[in-house]
Amino acid sequence: MKKIQFFDTTLRDGEQTPGVNFNTEEKVQIAKQLEAYGIDVIEAGFPISSPGDFEAVRAIAGAVSHMTVAGLARCRKEDIDRAHEALKDAADPQIHVFLATSDIHMKYKLKMTPEEVLASIKEHVAYARSKFEKVQFSPEDATRTNKDFLVKAVQTAIDAGATIINIPDTVGYTNPTEYGALFRHLRENIANFADVTFSSHCHDDLGMATANALAAIENGATRVEGTMNGIGERAGNTAIEEVAIALHIRKDFYQAESSIVFNQTKRTSDLVSRLSGVSIPRNKAVIGANAYAHESGIHQDGVLKNPDTYEIITPSLVGVDSNSLPLGKLSGKHAFATRVAELGYDLAADEMNDAFKRFKVLADKKKQVTVDDLHALIAGQTQEKKDHYLLENLQLQYVSSGRQGAIVCISDKEGNTYTDSAVGAGSIQSIYNTIDRILQQEIILSDYRIKSVTGGEDAQAEVHVVVKHPETGRKYNGVGIDFDVLQASAKAYLQASSALQR
Numbered sequence: 001m002k003k004i005q006f007f008d009t010t011l012r013d014g015e016q017t018p019g020v021n022f023n024t025e026e027k028v029q030i031a032k033q034l035e036a037y038g039i040d041v042i043e044a045g046f047p048i049s050s051p052g053d054f055e056a057v058r059a060i061a062g063a064v065s066h067m068t069v070a071g072l073a074r075c076r077k078e079d080i081d082r083a084h085e086a087l088k089d090a091a092d093p094q095i096h097v098f099l100a101t102s103d104i105h106m107k108y109k110l111k112m113t114p115e116e117v118l119a120s121i122k123e124h125v126a127y128a129r130s131k132f133e134k135v136q137f138s139p140e141d142a143t144r145t146n147k148d149f150l151v152k153a154v155q156t157a158i159d160a161g162a163t164i165i166n167i168p169d170t171v172g173y174t175n176p177t178e179y180g181a182l183f184r185h186l187r188e189n190i191a192n193f194a195d196v197t198f199s200s201h202c203h204d205d206l207g208m209a210t211a212n213a214l215a216a217i218e219n220g221a222t223r224v225e226g227t228m229n230g231i232g233e234r235a236g237n238t239a240i241e242e243v244a245i246a247l248h249i250r251k252d253f254y255q256a257e258s259s260i261v262f263n264q265t266k267r268t269s270d271l272v273s274r275l276s277g278v279s280i281p282r283n284k285a286v287i288g289a290n291a292y293a294h295e296s297g298i299h300q301d302g303v304l305k306n307p308d309t310y311e312i313i314t315p316s317l318v319g320v321d322s323n324s325l326p327l328g329k330l331s332g333k334h335a336f337a338t339r340v341a342e343l344g345y346d347l348a349a350d351e352m353n354d355a356f357k358r359f360k361v362l363a364d365k366k367k368q369v370t371v372d373d374l375h376a377l378i379a380g381q382t383q384e385k386k387d388h389y390l391l392e393n394l395q396l397q398y399v400s401s402g403r404q405g406a407i408v409c410i411s412d413k414e415g416n417t418y419t420d421s422a423v424g425a426g427s428i429q430s431i432y433n434t435i436d437r438i439l440q441q442e443i444i445l446s447d448y449r450i451k452s453v454t455g456g457e458d459a460q461a462e463v464h465v466v467v468k469h470p471e472t473g474r475k476y477n478g479v480g481i482d483f484d485v486l487q488a489s490a491k492a493y494l495q496a497s498s499a500l501q502r
């Protein structure tokens with residue numbers, strides 16, 4: 001097994017995410033958590049960039065115990081001096097010097113010739129090495145750099161004292177085949193490749209940052225740079241948690257291991273998300289809210305029988321409490337029955353079948369059926385079984401001058417159906433007038449309340465009514481639950497009427 005190290009740049013490249021700004025206290029908190037997560041090297045910041053960044057690097061250097069702490073520096077002596085100053089209390093300091101080597105960056109950004117770039121690498125890497133044991137050099141925009149020139153730049157850095165070479169895909173331009181080949185090319189053309197640590201640093205502009213990092217590992221890289229949750233400049237960096245778990249789950253393929261403490265994954269990811277303000281997409285690999293959720297019936301059935309059927313990562317491995325089987329319109333009977341039993345209901349087979357049918361109708365209308373919906377659904381079903389009258393059909397029509405007409409069809413326990421119609425000042429009144437006509441009753445509606453069973457625009461409605469017998473003055477309650485407010489209102493009134501007529 002080869003050992004792969006993780007270099008976390010959440011606090012440097014991650015902070016380059018537009019809108020993200022960590023203060024020193026937050027950076028120290030994240031650094032300590034990254035140490036607990038098993039990160040080998042943390043890039044704590046770019047000390048020359050601001051007094052705040054300098055202070056944060058200094059604070060982190062003093063706060064962590066065994067993790068290597070790195071600071072970024074351009075090929076400028078003042079940058080290197082500033083990083084040296086910031087890292088002087090670190091138990092294991094490292095400097096990260098970079099200079100762009102692609103034609104476009106040299107010509108337009110640096111305004112330097114290739115010869116000047118090589119000279120600058122030599123001078124500044126040597127200067128850095130005079131101050132640090134661990135010196136990393138990155139040829140920025142390496143993947144758009146002429147291959148022969150890249151070999152020259154890397155060899156120059158190694159000869160000047162670099163102990164770590166990082167190959168950045170600065171603009172997220174490469175792909176796994178090409179990036180892997182680039183590492184192979186360096187392995188075959190750098191004299192002392194094996195004496196130096198080679199590292200990947202990928203950006204996700206084309207959505208391949210994780211795949212590219214893994215391709216680098218397959219071709220000689222022994223260190224991966226990335227950020228937690230993949231935050232970073234533009235589309236972000238390689239997500240460390242993705243590479244770490246891919247190496248672990250596919251150990252058979254990569255033959256590699258790392259120091260990552262997997263059960264700290266979720267906690268680390270949550271902390272970075274909270275402090276950066278960058279939320280994690282639900283479908284994000286490894287730590288997204290849906291990563292361990294199975295909604296479709298066939299998958300739910302498989303997971304209930306054996307989680308390995310559809311789960312390659314056990315949730316507890318990454319610190320997620322458990323998987324979940326959210327109920328929706330694609331769910332099946334197995335998952336539905338399991339959830340109903342978990343909620344404490346012991347339904348007979350015919351009741352379960354009936355409940356499942358009602359659930360499917362509800363799930364067709366709602367994005368997700370919640371626990372509250374299930375309680376309401378089963379409560380409604382149990383209650384309706386006791387009721388003498390059941391609502392079969394309901395239609396409403398605007399008549400004129402704000403008046404509504406209702407056509408209501410109800411059935412009774414004996415199997416008789418009754419249909420009639422009436423008008424009213426509003427929808428509810430027209431429904432209730434029609435039910436009164438069908439049941440030939442004259443009752444007083446003394447209370448009507450409505451509440452939603454759950455939140456959201458697709459919530460089920462729960463209607464409570466109280467009706468009063470005009471002669472005895474006795475009151476009778478009724479409750480109706482339905483996705484449709486008017487259906488719920490009709491059901492509630494029928495239930496109260498059933499009670500009154502008993």
Ligand SMILES: CC(=O)SCCNC(=O)CCNC(=O)[C@H](O)C(C)(C)COP(=O)(O)OP(=O)(O)OC[C@H]1O[C@@H](n2cnc3c(N)ncnc32)[C@H](O)[C@@H]1OP(=O)(O)O
Pocket residue numbers: 013016046048049050073074075076098099100109110111140170233
């Ligand atoms: C690929 C990456 O992620 S690289 C890291 C990017 N991160 C950051 O830039 C965040 C922090 N940056 C900053 O705070 C500022 O840009 C500073 C403090 C570093 C520099 O600020 P300023 O002096 O105002 O320069 P500015 O940012 O406008 O321009 C960058 C200068 O650095 C030069 N430069 C860029 N990279 C390097 C390098 N690796 N080595 C030497 N010089 C470099 C540019 O050519 C330019 O030089 P010029 O002023 O002579 O034209």
Ligand SMILES: CC(C)C(=O)C(=O)O
Pocket residue numbers: 013098138140141166168169170171201203
């Ligand atoms: C500083 C370098 C390594 C960088 O972040 C990049 O090239 O993307």
Ligand SMILES: [Mg+2]
Pocket residue numbers: 013168170201203233
């Ligand atoms: Mg970068």
